[in-house]
Amino acid sequence: MEGTILSAAEAVEYGEFKRTRREAEIAVALHKLIVNASRRETDRHALKAACESAKKLNAYGVLSSPVGVAAAKKHLSGTQSYVIALVGGTGESLIPVKRLETRKAVSQGAKEIRLVLCYSALRAGNSSYLRREIKKIKRAARKCPLSVSLEDHSIGEEEIALGTRAAVEGKADAVCVRGEIPLVLRALRVSGGKLRVDVSEVENAEQLRALLKSGAALAETSDAERIASELHDAAREESARLSTVMIPSADEEAPRTE
Numbered sequence: 001m002e003g004t005i006l007s008a009a010e011a012v013e014y015g016e017f018k019r020t021r022r023e024a025e026i027a028v029a030l031h032k033l034i035v036n037a038s039r040r041e042t043d044r045h046a047l048k049a050a051c052e053s054a055k056k057l058n059a060y061g062v063l064s065s066p067v068g069v070a071a072a073k074k075h076l077s078g079t080q081s082y083v084i085a086l087v088g089g090t091g092e093s094l095i096p097v098k099r100l101e102t103r104k105a106v107s108q109g110a111k112e113i114r115l116v117l118c119y120s121a122l123r124a125g126n127s128s129y130l131r132r133e134i135k136k137i138k139r140a141a142r143k144c145p146l147s148v149s150l151e152d153h154s155i156g157e158e159e160i161a162l163g164t165r166a167a168v169e170g171k172a173d174a175v176c177v178r179g180e181i182p183l184v185l186r187a188l189r190v191s192g193g194k195l196r197v198d199v200s201e202v203e204n205a206e207q208l209r210a211l212l213k214s215g216a217a218l219a220e221t222s223d224a225e226r227i228a229s230e231l232h233d234a235a236r237e238e239s240a241r242l243s244t245v246m247i248p249s250a251d252e253e254a255p256r257t258e
Contacts, residue, residue, distance in 0.1 A: 022235045029208065030228055033059040034198070034220040037068060038086045044071060051075035053224045060218055063114065066105050073109030083109055086149070087137070088116030095133050102140040113141045114176060116149045117166075122159050127166050134170025147174035150187070151200045157186050164190040174198055174217070179207060181214045188215050205230035 037050035047068050054062045054076065061082035064072045072083045085105035088098050102113050115137050121129040138146045148167040150160045160177055164187045167175050174196035177183040187197045199211050200220040205227050208219055221227060 082111040085110035091116040130166035145173040
């Protein structure tokens with residue numbers, strides 16, 4: 001089938017349309033990022049820098065340990081980015097301790113809670129304990145969404161499936177798994193569409209695109225600025241290639257689009 005012949009002016013207009021659409025796609029992708037500021041080495045300067053990155057990129061939010069929630073809330077004031085509190089420490093805290101930690105985080109401005117499950121119960125297959133823990137933390141979180149962390153490198157797909165089932169039965173809102181496509185797909189299958197599936201440990205734009213395409217909803221990263229730079233660089237390269245193809249020289253035939 002013959003393609004449509006574009007004039008030089010139409011080629012420029014089409015290139016601008018493609019560029020604008022790509023920029024919009026990048027903005028959507030960046031809004032799905034969670035900037036990780038929950039590590040033990042995150043001091044007040046690193047926390048502020050993480051919040052500044054989230055504001056600059058219009059990221060979904062900043063993941064903070066409980067001690068940083070109040071400061072993160074202050075730094076993100078007036079933006080659309082949320083504070084997500086990581087509660088539960090190593091996972092082996094007692095349920096009342098996790099519940100108190102959750103309530104305090106909510107009172108200080110956290111808009112979402114990520115719960116570190118009791119990994120010893122998870123490894124032992126103790127689903128009743130996991131369900132009870134999730135239900136109690138969900139009540140303590142009140143109206144805040146609750147995501148369940150299934151990110152630890154010590155657990156595999158079977159434990160992730162068990163944790164995901166417990167999250168569904170405990171009325172959680174999401175689970176978070178490591179940034180690996182098989183883990184995302186396993187969590188999606190087990191949850192049956194009842195949970196949001198997030199990922200962590202996203203390191204670059206290529207990984208981000210693949211994970212979002214596989215069904216991940218949100219992506220946690222410590223490299224938000226680099227990912228944004230890679231996405232924009234790829235868009236500029238695509239635009240440059242398109243311009244080379246689409247805009248003919250004076251003695252060339254106008255390009256065709258299929």
